[in-house]
Structure formats: structure tokens, C-alpha cells
Amino acid sequence: MSNDSQLQVWEVFMQAKSGSNFIHAGSVHAADGKMALQNARDTYTRRSEGTSIWVVPTTAIVASNPDDNDMFFDPANDKIYRLPTFYVMPEGAKAI
Amino acid sequence: MNHKTALFNYCLRLGDQALIHSYRLSEWCSNAPILEEDLALTNFALDNLGCAQALLKYAGEVEGNNQTEDDLAYKRGERRFLNALITELPNGDFAFSTLRNFLLSAYEMELYTALLKSNDTTLAAIAAKTIKEVKYHYAHASDWVLRLGDGTPESHTRMQNALNKIWPFVDDMFTMHPDFHTLVDLGIAVDSESLKPIWEQKVNALLAEATLTIPTTGHKQHGSTQGIHTEYLGPILCQMQYLQRAYPDAQW
Numbered sequence: 239m240s241n242d243s244q245l246q247v248w249e250v251f252m253q254a255k256s257g258s259n260f261i262h263a264g265s266v267h268a269a270d271g272k273m274a275l276q277n278a279r280d281t282y283t284r285r286s287e288g289t290s291i292w293v294v295p296t297t298a299i300v301a302s303n304p305d306d307n308d309m310f311f312d313p314a315n316d317k318i319y320r321l322p323t324f325y326v327m328p329e330g331a332k333a334i
Numbered sequence: 335m336n337h338k339t340a341l342f343n344y345c346l347r348l349g350d351q352a353l354i355h356s357y358r359l360s361e362w363c364s365n366a367p368i369l370e371e372d373l374a375l376t377n378f379a380l381d382n383l384g385c386a387q388a389l390l391k392y393a394g395e396v397e398g399n400n401q402t403e404d405d406l407a408y409k410r411g412e413r414r415f416l417n418a419l420i421t422e423l424p425n426g427d428f429a430f431s432t433l434r435n436f437l438l439s440a441y442e443m444e445l446y447t448a449l450l451k452s453n454d455t456t457l458a459a460i461a462a463k464t465i466k467e468v469k470y471h472y473a474h475a476s477d478w479v480l481r482l483g484d485g486t487p488e489s490h491t492r493m494q495n496a497l498n499k500i501w502p503f504v505d506d507m508f509t510m511h512p513d514f515h516t517l518v519d520l521g522i523a524v525d526s527e528s529l530k531p532i533w534e535q536k537v538n539a540l541l542a543e544a545t546l547t548i549p550t551t552g553h554k555q556h557g558s559t560q561g562i563h564t565e566y567l568g569p570i571l572c573q574m575q576y577l578q579r580a581y582p583d584a585q586w
Contacts (some may be wrong), residue, residue, distance in 0.1 A: 245368070266370050269481070276474055277370035280377055 247296040248274040250281070252288035260292055268293075337520070340513040341454070342397045343416060344523050346406070347511065347559065348445075349389030350417035353407060355438060356382035357570055358425055367428050374474060378435065381467040388460045408578035412568055413561040418507040420500065422567045429482055429492035433500055436475035440537050441507055442468045444529040453521040476540055483544025494546055501549045503564075508533075511559040 245267040251260040263282045268274035274293040282288065302310055314320070359379035366372035390403035420438060425431045446468055449461035482489040508526045517523035541548060557563065577584060 267368055268370070272477065273481075276477070277374070280374040281370055284373070284377060 245269050245273075248278070248293045249296050249299060250274075250278040251292040251294070252278075252282060253290040254287065255289055260290070263287070265296060266293070337516060338396060338398075340511075340517050341522065342393050343511060344514055344517055345389050345393035345396060345457075346414075347416040347514075349386045349393055349403075349406075350415050351421055351438075352382040352389065353386035354415070354417040354421040354567070354570060355434075356380075356386060357574060358421065358423075358431070359435075361425055362431065371428075375431070378471055378474075381464075381471070385460070385464050385467070388463070392456050392460070404578070408575045409582075412563060412571055415563065415567060415571070416511070416559060416561060417567075418503075418509075419555060419558045419564055420503045420507050422564055422570060423500065423503060424566055426496065426499070427492055429489070430496040430499065432475055432478045432482065433493065433496045435471060436479045436540075437500065437504060437537065438507070439468050439472040439475055441526075441529065441533055443472050444533055445524055445526065448524040448529065451521075452523070457522065479540060479546075480544045483541070483546045490545065493544065497541070497546055498549050502553050502555050505554045506556045506558050509556055509559050 246269065247265050248268055248271075249265050250263045252263045253260045263278070266274055266277040266281055268277050271293060275291060278291050278293050283291070356379045359375050359382060362372065362375040363379075364372065366375055386407070387403050390406045394401040394403060394406055420434060423430075423434070443465070446461040446465040449457055450465065452458045452461065479493065483493040484490070485493075508530045510525065510527050514523050515525075518525045538548065555564070
């Protein structure tokens with residue numbers, strides 16, 4: 239393989255079954271959306287992992303800066319009252 | 335030749351086509367231009383292998399000689415293979431392999447669509463499974479032919495060279511073994527020659543859109559329905575059959 243294929247990078251999101259969330263599966267190279275969908279299909283659905291695919295140009299994603307981590311995320315660390323840890327788990331509730 | 339032998343050969347004709355094309359596609363494993371295409375081509379190889387397995391298994395049942403699909407794949411001589419010549423040609427560059435995939439899958443779209451209506455329920459069931467796979471092969475390959483044909487001067491030249499090189503072997507794909515006509519009359523097999531006009535219409539349109547020129551002159555090579563192959567099938571079988579020939583019935 240030559241130095242990175244020069245094709246654009248796309249992020250792939252997959253829905254495992256109808257109604258569930260689209261989850262990030264990985265990324266593929268492709269020249270356009272049509273090719274990106276095919277490449278995502280070939281790369282990530284070979285073992286029946288999905289029923290629907292989104293592809294998004296990686297450049298369209300706005301990501302948080304690690305330098306901002308202290309102001310973005312640290313303030314949540316000492317707010318344990320935001321977690322439902324003071325409740326007894328109802329019997330049979332698995333998805334909480 | 336009776337109807338049973340004709341059906342046996344018909345299954346070999348379709349099954350061998352899938353088997354040998356699968357072999358060529360699998361040679362792309364770790365060699366494709368990009369990782370995504372490596373996965374796509376090897377997926378196609380597996381699709382074709384599954385199709386070959388089903389057809390050769392059925393061939394063995396029709397023959398009634400206790401031959402399994404493995405026996406037919408690994409213990410049959412070159413002259414008994416009935417795959418179309420186009421499948422055995424070496425991979426060449428990505429343009430050549432992609433073009434072959436396009437020309438073959440365009441044909442298989444017509445073939446398996448028609449075979450859905452076969453009076454033979456096994457063949458109709460195999461067609462129902464295969465047509466879904468072939469639709470995708472066709473969509474994928476036709477996109478690439480378009481991109482490369484109507485792409486850069488380099489990709490266009492490679493695609494045009496591939497077309498010039500493959501064209502003498504295309505007509506052989508449609509050839510009917512004389513015994514297959516009985517099966518067509520019984521509503522079991524598809525008359526492959528009758529598929530050519532619609533195939534040509536579709537393929538010519540896409541090749542024109544891809545700014546490629548179909549060679550109008552030149553030799554047309556035939557022979558696959560008689561088991562007469564190019565020099566390239568022998569080496570494939572040498573490699574594919576080596577283990578079962580050297581260690582008959584080896585299992586692991």
C-alpha cells in the first residue's frame with residue numbers, strides 16, 4: 239500500500255437493529271459518499287453486525303480539544319449526587 | 335446424452351464459473367490497492383465460493399455417484415472443467431480484475447434472474463440466494479469501471495487496455511453446450527445465448543459512459559463448454575488440487 243491512499247476518510251456509524259442507536263464502528267477511505275457506504279458495508283457488516291449505515295466525512299466532525307479537558311470534564315468528577323447510586327436497583331432492571 | 339448427464343454438466347458449467355472466479359478474486363487477498371477493496375474482493379471470493387459449493391454439491395447429487403462438492407473441485411481433471419474462459423485469465427492489474435468482475439456480474443445478473451423461474455427447485459433456490467450477492471458485485475464493479483474509465487488519463491488507459499485484452503474471451507461466456515438446449519426446453523436451464531442482447535445493451539451503455547471503446551475487430555476465443563481452456567487453468571488446478579492429489583482424502 240502506498241502512503242495513505244489520498245482518498246478522504248469517512249467515519250462509519252452502524253445501527254445493529256431497527257430503533258437502536260447508531261454506534262461508531264470505525265472509519266474507511268473513499269472518494270465520495272457512495273463509495274464510502276460500499277466500503278463501510280464491506281468492512282463492517284460482514285458478520286451481520288448492522289442493518290443500517292451512516293457515513294460522515296471525518297472533516298465534518300467537530301471534536302473537543304484534549305487541552306480543554308480540565309474545564310470540560312473535571313467539574314463533573316465531584317458531583318456524585320448526579321449519579322443514581324443512592325437508589326436500590328429494581329429487580330429485573332438490566333438496562334440502567 | 336440423457337437429461338441427467340446434461341443437468342450434471344449444467345451444474346458444473348455454473349459451479350466451475352463461480353469456483354474459478356472465486357480463486358482469482360481470492361488472489362487479491364493482501365494485494366488490493368486499498369484495504370477496503372481488499373475486503374470487498376475477498377468478500378466476493380467468498381460469495382462465489384458459496385455459490386460454487388452449492389452448485390457442485392447439487393451436481394454430485396444429480397450424478398448419483400457419491401461425489402461430493404470437494405471431490406468435484408479437487409479431483410477433476412482440467413478437461414472436465416466447464417468454467418467460462420474469462421474466469422481463468424490472470425488477474426492483471428486492478429483495472430483488469432474489476433472489468434472482469436463487471437462483465438461477469440452483469441451476465442450473472444441476467445442469468446440468475448432468469449434461473450429464479452427454473453422448474454428445478456434446487457437451481458431456483460440457489461439462484462434466489464446468489465442474485466442478492468451478484469447485485470452487489472455488479473453495483474460495486476460498475477461504479478469502479480465508471481470511476482476508472484472516466485477518471486485520470488492513467489486509469490482510463492489501464493481500463494481501455496483491460497477491455498482490449500479481455501474482449502476476445504467475452505463471447506465464450508454465452509456459449510451453450512449442445513446438450514443444454516434440452517434443459518432449456520424443459521424449463522430447467524437458461525439459454526445463455528439469449529441473454530446476450532440485454533447484457534450488451536447494459537454493458538455497452540456503461541462502457542460508453544466510462545468513455546471506453548469496445549474493440550470491434552479481432553479473434554473470439556471459445557472452447558470452455560468443450561473443456562478446452564486457456565493455458566491459465568492448469569496452474570490454478572495444480573495449486574488448488576495439490577493437497578488432495580498428494581494426500582487423498584486428507585482432513586484436518
